[in-house]
Amino acid sequence: xVALVVKIGTSSLSDPSTGDLRLATLGGLAETLTRxxxxxxxxxxxxxxxxxxxxxxLGLKERPATVAGKQAAAAVGQGLLMSMYDRxxxxxxxxxxxxxxxxxxxxxxxxxxxARETLSELWRLGxxxxxxxxxxxxxxxxxxxxxDALSALVAGLVEAQWLVLLTDVAGLYSANPRLDPQARLLSxxxxxxxxxxxxxxxxxxxxxxGMASKLEAARIAASAxxxxxxxxxxxxxxxxxxxxxxxIGTRFVLTRPGGxxxxxxxxxGYGLVPAGALHLDEGAVLAVREGGKSLLPAGVSGVEGHFExxxxxxxxxxxxxxxxxxxxxxxxxxxxxxxxxxxxxxxxLLGLEGQPPTAVHRDNLxxxx
Numbered sequence: 001x002v003a004l005v006v007k008i009g010t011s012s013l014s015d016p017s018t019g020d021l022r023l024a025t026l027g028g029l030a031e032t033l034t035r036x037x038x039x040x041x042x043x044x045x046x047x048x049x050x051x052x053x054x055x056x057x058l059g060l061k062e063r064p065a066t067v068a069g070k071q072a073a074a075a076v077g078q079g080l081l082m083s084m085y086d087r088x089x090x091x092x093x094x095x096x097x098x099x100x101x102x103x104x105x106x107x108x109x110x111x112x113x114x115a116r117e118t119l120s121e122l123w124r125l126g127x128x129x130x131x132x133x134x135x136x137x138x139x140x141x142x143x144x145x146x147x148d149a150l151s152a153l154v155a156g157l158v159e160a161q162w163l164v165l166l167t168d169v170a171g172l173y174s175a176n177p178r179l180d181p182q183a184r185l186l187s188x189x190x191x192x193x194x195x196x197x198x199x200x201x202x203x204x205x206x207x208x209x210g211m212a213s214k215l216e217a218a219r220i221a222a223s224a225x226x227x228x229x230x231x232x233x234x235x236x237x238x239x240x241x242x243x244x245x246x247x248i249g250t251r252f253v254l255t256r257p258g259g260x261x262x263x264x265x266x267x268x269g270y271g272l273v274p275a276g277a278l279h280l281d282e283g284a285v286l287a288v289r290e291g292g293k294s295l296l297p298a299g300v301s302g303v304e305g306h307f308e309x310x311x312x313x314x315x316x317x318x319x320x321x322x323x324x325x326x327x328x329x330x331x332x333x334x335x336x337x338x339x340x341x342x343x344x345x346x347x348x349l350l351g352l353e354g355q356p357p358t359a360v361h362r363d364n365l366x367x368x369x
Contacts, residue, residue, distance in 0.1 A: 002243065003160040005226075006033065007046040007151035007217075011168040012233025014052050021053060021084060022234075029166075029236040030088040033128055036240065037094060042123045044158065045096075046131045046151040047085070053077035078132065085130055097127045100134035106153060106271040116157050152217035156224030156266045163221045164242065165214050166233030171250035172211060189252050192219050220270050222254035223261045223366075261366060269325055269366040272312040276305025276332055277322070278359065285317045288324055289367055295326070295360040297346065300339035307332045313360070326365030329356045 008029060014021050033043050051070055054077025055063060064070050082098050089096045099119065105111045122129045133150055148165060155163040175183040189196075192215050211230075218228035229242050231249025238248050261269065280288070284299020295315065307313065308331050315324040330338065337349050343357035 001040040001042070002162060003042040003044075003158055004036065004162045004164065004239075004243070005044045005046060005151055005155040005158070005160045006164045006166065006236075006239065007147055008048065008166040008233055008236075009147070009168070010048040010052045012166050013047070013049045014056070016168075020056055021049070021081075023084075025234055025236065026084065027088055029233075030085070030092060030094070032236045032239050034089065034092045034094040036243075037126075037128055041243075042158075042160075044119065044129050044131060044154060044160070045085075046147050046154060047081065048132070048147045049081050050074045050077040050132055053080050081132075082130065089128060095125075095127045097122050097129045099129050099131045101131060101150065101154075102134045103273065106157075106267070107273065109267065112157070112267055112271055119154075119158050146213045148213040148217040149220065152220035152226070152228075153270055155221050155226045156263075156270070159224065159263075160226055162243065163217070163226050163228045164239055165217065165228065165230045166236060167211075167214065167230060168233060169211075170232045171230045172215075186250050187247050189218075189250060190254065192252075192254065218252040218254065219368075222252065223269065224266055225260040228252040265366050268312065268327060268364060269368070274314045274325060275307035275311040276303070277314040277316050278303060278328075278335070279316045280318075282318055285323065288315065288362075288365065289317075292362060294358040294362040295365065296343055296357065297330075297335070297338040297359045298340060298342055300335060300359055303332050303335045303339060305332060309334075315360070315365075322368060324365060324367040326360035328360055329358060335359060 006029075012022070013026060029045075033045060037043050051063060051073045054073035054075065057076050057080060058073060060073065064073055078100075082096075085096055099115075099122070101115065105115055119129055131150065131154055133147060151163060151165065154160075169177065170185055172186045172189060173183040174186060177183040196215065214230055218230075221228045229249050229251050231238055231242065238246075242248050278295070278300050279302035280295070280299050281301045284295060287293040287299065288295055304316075305313075307328065309329060310327055312325060313328050314322045315326065317323050328335070334350055338346050338359075341349060346355045346357070347353050
């Protein structure tokens, strides 16, 4: 028996031209997930669509551009969406539960663990939790960005084995299949490079994500040892065939250096929002990336942003790429004073005794590449 997170995107569950729900797709999804649940699998459905459904009910021709507009559309659409899921799953005798999350829920350690316990209890009670971002109260500064990232974080939170992303194409292609007739479906991906991410940029009319966000989701999921598959949402019955081992869609077989992250380190790396960045010299990059060492102030060549002690920061290499992130032991103001200096000089520079010798301790640091 496995734990499975399924994410369905707006473009799969609703008509892109009108925003109306695709009832045949949703019905097939409910039947498939109910069968899996009855077989003993633990299922979570992450569903987009609240904003799109709300837009359709309000007669809007396109997704609102303002935060207030999106929140209003979500307030209208979320109830309609859950009502539809309740009717479809209810007709099959399968109870569902609505779980609305915000970024703050995963940033706060206690709320993060509470969300994990709540989802586990809902599984114990035999439900299929249906998760969505709480768009009505979420702000642009503290959003997941799209439900692809949310689904990956939830998969890691509950330690699922599978993350299936249902979208409007059959999987990841070598090029845009709508523009290039020679584009071929990639059945397996073992590495997500910056070049691959760049080529996958793009957005749909009603949704908030594109293929690039799904690649990022696969990378986040891999940190928790979760296997991600991208496949076409119009045939949700394929989920059962995927679990049976058939090569459908694109499967991501990613090996993370250092192996699977602990729950706490996944929270540090992906549950929090970076407040700034530290630029490192070559020696520090090697020590952190290859040696698994803590970051010393001597290796910091630049400080970006304004943050307090304990904030999450991105660690940037000489090419300007983020390769790690961690919780800092000093504020940005203090780091400006001690960067490039030896640890033994910290007390004199800051006028305080007993200060930690590291800028970021390795126990509070994860590498991304």
